[in-house]
Amino acid sequence: MQKHGIFNIDINDVSSTMLLTLYCHARESRSADPIIDDPRAVEITAALNRQLAGSADRMYRDLADGKLNKKLITFITLRARQFDRYTQDFLSSRPDGSVVNLGCGLDTRFWRVDNGSARFYDLDLPGVIKIKRKLMSETDRYRMIAxxxxxxxxxxLLKQHGSSPCLFLAEGLLMYLEKDSVRDLLLKLQTEFPGSELVCEVVHESVVNGWLKGAMNLRMQGELHLGQEATFVSGVRDGHEMESWSPGINLLSEWSHFDSDEKKLGWARLFGKIPGMRRVQWTVHYRLG
Ligand SMILES: C[S@@+](CC[C@H](N)C(=O)[O-])C[C@H]1O[C@@H](n2cnc3c(N)ncnc32)[C@H](O)[C@@H]1O
Structure with missing residues (x-):
């Protein structure tokens, strides 16, 4: 299903979720003690506000009106900061390495982590990249792939640029893809870019098929006013499941929001004490050998 356009460019329900993350980055950047400092997100949301304010879409209008749940802002920006840290760690040992942000949305990570020599590729569906090109420009070290x-x-295309090994990032992407597709993607990345790393967010399979499914959908459609198709379709048992897909896939680390002692999590920190809650939606880091 196509959503109302931005700059008259239609995007689907899943792609529209990129606006939530972008607005969270911008709002947090303007708060006291920000978890993330993202001046480009602030600029871009200012440019988008006029487009969203007149929209027939409730989520778009809420974003333009500054209506955003504070806990969501904290969760989204803690995740973005953690992905920034993974990127900075990777680049500290390979300053001229390549980073590929899969399902990048309107994220501005390149400007948050650029070290002056890395190459950065932002990949997303053609409609999203069309919108992104209206808001930011490519350079010799920053490219967009539609x-x-x-x-x-x-x-x-990436190989033509001689980019290997790479760091692949998938922040808020894999849960929207069918499990077979996720598996094919990982195996292909492993074959084509041996020695690369992958940092990806995953959800537990109970969010897709089990008792947490209803709660998650209520939140996404009911509270956030996302479209019907913005729903998680694949999850994993644990961080080791993807390792079992090939002997070359090795789990390096896992991260949960609840590993952070961030004050802004407030009462939500208690969730981290409930068994299993640290592995409902979390981040995994693999080497693709
Ligand atoms: C939740 S948003 C996350 C955006 C960004 N990673 C962030 O954290 O701000 C999900 C993104 O995945 C993208 N996406 C979904 N399916 C995709 C696909 N098959 N290929 C490329 N991108 C896809 C959407 O267009 C959207 O931008």
Missing amino acids: SSVLDFRWMD
């Missing part, structure tokens, strides 16, 4: 992550021809 493609589904599942149309593997983008990998040839």
